[in-house]
Amino acid sequence: MSEVRVRFPPSPTGYLHIGGARTALYNWLYARKHNGKLILRIEDTDAERSTQESIDGILKGLKWLGLNWDEGPYFQTAFTHEHKAAAQRLLDEGLAYKCFCTKEELEHKREAALSAKRDYKYDGSCRNLTAEETAAREARGLPCVIRFKVDRQAPGTVSFNDHVLGVISRTYNDIEDFVIVRSNGKPLYLLCNVVDDIRDRISHVIRGQDHLGNTARQILIYRALGARVPEFAHMPLTLDLKKAKISKRSHGEIVAVQFYQQRGFLPWALCNFLALLGWSTTDNQEIFSREELIKAFSLERINKANSIFNYQKDNPKFFTDPKAISINEHYLRTMPMAELAPLVKERLQAAGLWQDDYDGSRREWFINTVDLIRSRFHTLNDFAEMGRAYFAEDYEFEARAVRKNVLKHEELKTWLPALADSLEALPEYNHETIEAAMRGMAEDLGIKPGILINGARAVTTGRLAGPSMFEVAEAIGRERMVNRLRHKTAPLYEPD
RNA sequence: GGCCCCUUCGUCUAGCGGUUAGGACGUCGGCCUCUCACGCCGGUAACACGAGUUCGAUUCUCGUAGGGGUCACCA
Numbered sequence: 001m002s003e004v005r006v007r008f009p010p011s012p013t014g015y016l017h018i019g020g021a022r023t024a025l026y027n028w029l030y031a032r033k034h035n036g037k038l039i040l041r042i043e044d045t046d047a048e049r050s051t052q053e054s055i056d057g058i059l060k061g062l063k064w065l066g067l068n069w070d071e072g073p074y075f076q077t078a079f080t081h082e083h084k085a086a087a088q089r090l091l092d093e094g095l096a097y098k099c100f101c102t103k104e105e106l107e108h109k110r111e112a113a114l115s116a117k118r119d120y121k122y123d124g125s126c127r128n129l130t131a132e133e134t135a136a137r138e139a140r141g142l143p144c145v146i147r148f149k150v151d152r153q154a155p156g157t158v159s160f161n162d163h164v165l166g167v168i169s170r171t172y173n174d175i176e177d178f179v180i181v182r183s184n185g186k187p188l189y190l191l192c193n194v195v196d197d198i199r200d201r202i203s204h205v206i207r208g209q210d211h212l213g214n215t216a217r218q219i220l221i222y223r224a225l226g227a228r229v230p231e232f233a234h235m236p237l238t239l240d241l242k243k244a245k246i247s248k249r250s251h252g253e254i255v256a257v258q259f260y261q262q263r264g265f266l267p268w269a270l271c272n273f274l275a276l277l278g279w280s281t282t283d284n285q286e287i288f289s290r291e292e293l294i295k296a297f298s299l300e301r302i303n304k305a306n307s308i309f310n311y312q313k314d315n316p317k318f319f320t321d322p323k324a325i326s327i328n329e330h331y332l333r334t335m336p337m338a339e340l341a342p343l344v345k346e347r348l349q350a351a352g353l354w355q356d357d358y359d360g361s362r363r364e365w366f367i368n369t370v371d372l373i374r375s376r377f378h379t380l381n382d383f384a385e386m387g388r389a390y391f392a393e394d395y396e397f398e399a400r401a402v403r404k405n406v407l408k409h410e411e412l413k414t415w416l417p418a419l420a421d422s423l424e425a426l427p428e429y430n431h432e433t434i435e436a437a438m439r440g441m442a443e444d445l446g447i448k449p450g451i452l453i454n455g456a457r458a459v460t461t462g463r464l465a466g467p468s469m470f471e472v473a474e475a476i477g478r479e480r481m482v483n484r485l486r487h488k489t490a491p492l493y494e495p496d
Numbered sequence: 497g498g499c500c501c502c503u504u505c506g507u508c509u510a511g512c513g514g515u516u517a518g519g520a521c522g523u524c525g526g527c528c529u530c531u532c533a534c535g536c537c538g539g540u541a542a543c544a545c546g547a548g549u550u551c552g553a554u555u556c557u558c559g560u561a562g563g564g565g566u567c568a569c570c571a
Binding site: 009010011013043044045046048049050076099103106107110114117118119120121143145165168169170171174175176178179181182183184186188189190192193208209210211212213214216234236237239241243244245273276277278279280281282283284286303304305306307308309310318321322323324325326327329333375376377401404405435438439448449450451452453454456457458463464465466467468469470 | 499518530534564566567
């Protein structure tokens with residue numbers, strides 16, 4: 001079996017979105033699984049819309065996701081001469097012809113056909129022009145496009161065995177003589193893409209089902225060019241809740257890979273989620289390490305039906321597909337601390353909360369603290385936001401926490417500073433002695449321990465909920481705890 | 497409209513003639529408990545419809561309906 005070579009060919013007209021990322025992921029998985037190569041090719045033939053910014057964004061997105069490529073990025077515009085040469089060759093061999101019909105004429109015919117509810121296809125007006133007629137028109141300086149000549153005689157249908165969908169066929173009659181080169185001399189996507197895939201020796205074309213309609217025409221080009229036709233696998237599309245294809249234009253940042261990076265997603269968690277959007281295993285495994293996923297992946301297990309990206313706009317709890325969040329949470333609380341620590345570090349640095357000794361003398365404290373708080377976090381950003389009180393003194397107080405756990409008990413104004421005294425006096429300061437102190441004090445006061453514990457939590461972390469208060473107190477440290485209980489309690493009782 | 501593809505819980509899906517139709521996420525209830533989360537236990541919830549084939553259809557065939565894609569001198 002020949003080498004597996006797949007490609008990801010984004011057109012740089014915007015950011016990398018999750019649909020594109022998923023296509024890249026599937027190609028990447030297939031390449032890795034078969035020890036093949038992934039080629040990155042930037043299809044920048046549309047000079048109008050292509051931007052350097054977009055190219056940078058796409059490359060950055062792929063790198064962040066960890067989808068490394070083996071060749072490229074190649075740029076389609078660098079091979080324009082090849083595309084033109086291919087068109088010329090088709091022309092020379094009589095497999096394509098020049099068409100002098102104007103855009104206006106065609107537009108007119110198209111509209112007429114449409115309004116008459118007829119199917120429109122190019123009528124082949126210029127197909128049978130003699131060499132002399134063609135030459136005469138060229139001599140008059142008439143602009144022309146080059147059309148591929150679809151052979152309507154032979155077999156009748158063009159078909160291929162799609163790795164996802166099975167046998168797909170289309171009759172020649174349904175295929176019009178399509179344009180491969182514009183009147184300004186620029187070759188079109190259909191041609192460029194094939195020429196590039198031939199040059200890059202692509203063995204498997206794994207792309208979205210939105211390309212299904214291109215495939216038959218492209219196969220015709222492969223054949224006309226005498227090239228081997230690659231294998232095809234058309235992935236289902238991802239739609240929104242209203243079943244519309246997701247797009248940058250209509251869905252904005254929610255579909256941008258960069259958005260997930262900003263919101264504190266773990267790159268592999270996103271990959272894992274994307275892999276599951278349209279692909280599964282028989283045993284229903286859902287959490288995969290890189291190696292596991294590469295091993296388990298196969299084109300044949302890709303679902304035929306489109307899948308829905310399940311997100312509700314303006315839902316603060318689920319700012320994206322709940323499943324994506326849940327997978328992210330899973331990794332967040334189970335991944336090795338050695339891998340998580342640097343990621344948290346980045347976020348703390350960005351928030352100005354990082355201190356260098358977290359990497360040095362206080363490394364153990366840092367690791368333990370992150371480990372302590374991670375189980376109720378959803379994203380990396382939470383460490384700097386919900387977890388701010390562990391790393392800074394200027395944390396905010398949740399209104400509900402203050403109302404429910406502080407203001408409700410006027411006496412806490414004196415109890416909590418008293419608790420500070422007792423913590424300060426402890427001969428040993430650890431979660432066990434802290435627990436004994438707090439419970440003991442509650443008993444002495446004849447109150448439920450929860451009142452003291454929850455009050456302490458609200459004052460020292462600003463939050464209604466969190467990990468075991470005794471461990472929190474240990475993590476925050478005696479000095480800071482005592483200080484917070486003494487000085488941050490009373491002000492909460494003062495009206496704004 | 498033509499052509500092509502698709503159709504199992506709200507969502508992602510398992511299933512490849514005989515299952516109490518399974519799992520995950522969400523949701524609901526419970527346990528745990530200093531709160532919340534984690535974790536654990538349990539509940540809710542699906543084969544689009546109609547014919548056929550068959551002893552038997554979620555599964556095979558054909559229709560119908562619905563959804564999607566595509567019909568450019570965009571990629």
